[in-house]
Amino acid sequence: MASSSDSADTTTTIPITKKYNFRNPLPLSASQEQEVKQLYHKRVRARCAPEIKAFAECAVNRTVTATWVCRQQRLAMNACMLTHANNPEEEDRAREEWFATYEERRRAKEEELKRVEKRRAEVITMMRQDEERRRQEKQQQQQGGGK
Numbered sequence: 001m002a003s004s005s006d007s008a009d010t011t012t013t014i015p016i017t018k019k020y021n022f023r024n025p026l027p028l029s030a031s032q033e034q035e036v037k038q039l040y041h042k043r044v045r046a047r048c049a050p051e052i053k054a055f056a057e058c059a060v061n062r063t064v065t066a067t068w069v070c071r072q073q074r075l076a077m078n079a080c081m082l083t084h085a086n087n088p089e090e091e092d093r094a095r096e097e098w099f100a101t102y103e104e105r106r107r108a109k110e111e112e113l114k115r116v117e118k119r120r121a122e123v124i125t126m127m128r129q130d131e132e133r134r135r136q137e138k139q140q141q142q143q144g145g146g147k
Contacts, residue, residue: 032098040094041085048080 028036045052055077058070067074084090 036091036095036098039097040091043090043094043097044081044084047084048077051077051080 055073
């Protein structure tokens with residue numbers, strides 16, 4: 001009969017290897033993914049700016065008729081947007097830009113929170129001073145009225 005320790009010795013451990021994507025080192029939250037998408041779309045719009053501008057100039061003072069009057073400009077704009085929007089490398093570049101500017105955004109947010117907290121403390125101080133002034137005025141009125 002084999003003991004339980006004998007059966008435990010026969011099992012081998014298989015090392016688990018994780019694939020790390022160094023372009024995207026961290027899983028992002030939904031809001032962070034939204035920020036990446038905004039960067040991505042901004043980059044796509046920047047690449048297609050001439051086509052967008054041509055369509056916008058054609059569509060000025062037109063409503064429904066812009067669909068067929070500005071058809072060539074619209075198709076050129078859409079083709080450009082689709083060409084750049086379907087490029088996964090462009091999304092990777094946007095994600096890299098997001099990671100590159102992460103520290104800057106974090107620092108700006110911290111500075112904004114410090115400014116808000118400083119202003120909050122100033123407002124509290126002013127409110128306390130105002131309360132004190134009103135209390136003193138009320139005491140003076142009561143002393144003057146009691147004489």
